[in-house]
Amino acid sequence: MEPSEIDYEAVFQALPGAVALFTTDLVYADVNEAFLRIMGRTREQVVGRHLADVFPDDPKSPTVTGMRQLQDSLRWVATTGYRDAMTLHRYDVEYPDRSGIWEERYWSPINVPIFGPDGRVVLLLHREEDITELIRARSGPGSGERRTVLEAELFTRARELQEVTQRLRQAHAREREVALSLQQAMLPDPRPLRHHRSAVRYRPAVGALNVCGDWYDLFDLPGDRIAVAVGDVVGCGLAAAGVMGQLRSALSAASRVADGPAQALHALDLYARSVDGAESATAVLSVIDCTNRTIAYSSAGHPPPAVLHPDGAVDFLDQATDPPLGARPEPFPRIQAETAFTEGAALVLYTDGLIERRCEDIDVGETRLADALTRHQGAGPETLADALLADLIPPAGTTDDTALVILRL
Template identity: 70%
Template sequence: MRNSGIDYEQVFQALPGSVALLRPDLVYADANEAFCQMSGRTREQLVGRFLFDVFPDNPNDDGATGMRNLELSLRRVVATGERDAMALQRYDVEYPDRPGQWHERYWSPVNAPVFGPDGSVVLLLHRVEEVTELIRAKGDRDGDRAQVLEAELYTRARELQEVNQRLRQAHAREREVALTLQAAMLPVPERVGGGRAAVRYRPAVGALNVCGDWYDLAELPGNRLAVAVGDVVGHGLHAAGVMGQLRSALSAAVLVADGPAAALDALGLYARSVEGAESTTVALAVVDYDRHTLAYSSAGHLPPALLHPDGTVEFLDLATDPPLGARPEHVARPEAETAFEDGATLVLYTDGLVERRREDIDVGLDRLADCLTRHVSADAERLADTVLAELIPRGGNSDDTAVVIIRL
């Protein structure tokens, strides 16, 4: 696209529809000619200014909701990364040359995200279709009937917005309960791993897509440590419940199983009886401090990273199998083993740390490896904070993230 020879700035200005670009803080970044003509503002009056400083709500209309509804839509697009087509809005506009005089206008807006290289929302595409003349024309043709229809349409739009608001409030309450349950089931270990372990959990921002990620650490006989991370496909309260069941089952399995593959075999059989556990991914590693070895197995999960003392990063990907319950018949899972030196670091994580929309997963893994290499001397706690600070997009992620770091 970059080498196509097309001048996309010219295309943007020539678009017949009214389109503006906004930064995530709702400041105008650009507006095409059609938008300027439609809004009665010049480009210089728009670019660099906060949206609602340019177009405030009509203070003379106590029922004015256009500004609030538009702001909710734009904030939702920033948080979720999903486009939002709004219902018909009445949003009066002040005459630029007659302060205090307002023109009754009707709009049909659509707001869409524009993503940056890291998958975060960097711009909002705000397309507006004005339907004021259409409504007035219907009023001219049909008289009172058109006015009644207009009023009913406006009322129905406001009712729909109120329903959506109540749904969002209900989702927010469920999110809060799910996060509380998640926190209760994922305590921060104080002494596991001889004080060399750090764990982090970061919920998704502005979405219900939380509580599918989990971690677990357990000390085993023979100076060994089992460490696992997993990701349940669902989200919310149900995912938190499934996560708790799988985490408890794996905690029991690692105590009696002969290695991580056998423990995941047992967990996979158990997952078949738990609704919602299908396709859960899990990575499990067992650290043997006396032998200086790591045994590991993965059920469809991203590979753990082993940071060597010299700064090189090895992704442990030699024992990867499908997620839990993915096969129609049971097949023994693979297991691999690798050696480590004193001072190495083991990092397990969920996909929220490295996956980004429209980006190959290898790019995210390279980003993680680069971060680990640059901070090879950091202790577990500091490294955990640094990894999240550098890899989680500014403003938060649309998926929750779990990270476990063990200094070996």
């Protein structure tokens, strides 16, 4: 059976476990039959309503804060884009036909983000495991004291796990701040390049606790030439930021002594094999000859640079693409291509965060970029950079970093 023939709505409703879909505002978008059965609610009582309105905490039991914990978890998943397997906790459910009467219930939930084509969280999948009967069975009939002891022990463990989870989240948040500061410190500021105007942009990912390893570089070379490079390191956090710095510095040095971009990337490939975490990193290097008005380029598995011509036409430099760094068992000579440009053209290099979206072919993103470049053809580098980010990056951001370099030729 083809995937297009599967009735996913029927699959969702037939799931034996209780499952609900929330919007990022914590409004029920849908629930399955098992959820309604376990919760003792009708679809009309749930779908379209906020979580806190459907299942509030029992005001007579202020120490039972399970619903507030669930809301905190869902908001965290919506913000970070990470799944959250919650610890065992208790929240009681009001009988639908007996107002003010609450049933003691125990749960083991998990919350999972669902991403849209633009990479941002659009829905939250919530699965409930009702373990009330397990708690009661462990307590045994007529064993109120044992049950109280068991409940206290379980919730002590749950609190301990919650504290550990909170400390991990705080540690990840601190690591993100440090990694972002390190990454920004290592990326160069734009400066005049043989009287050519340029603009650079770096946008960290959202919906993730760590920044990734995107980088850029641009500098003068002897012989009236300019080098422009961008790259992307696999991984995230401090480790990726450190690897990014090493690769950027190594390619900068190699570009100054190599005979063209291909040779420089070959040297970078050799170097990357000795750097932990540099495997499968991508990079592209373009060398602009301002006298002959040519662009020589070579790519190690990276999205192709774009040339915006004065008439608004866009060409992608995709004739010299090899695998990422360290992707082959042995180093190999890399290929290089060259293209001509006319005065007034713009060279645009970027990382995949600018064009790639989940469940979308890369060609769609490249077409979107080309259309945006044509629309803003007459803009200067700074204005063009801002326009591209505004047109191509969703308002809520993306789950991948974005680096962008524009050089007016």
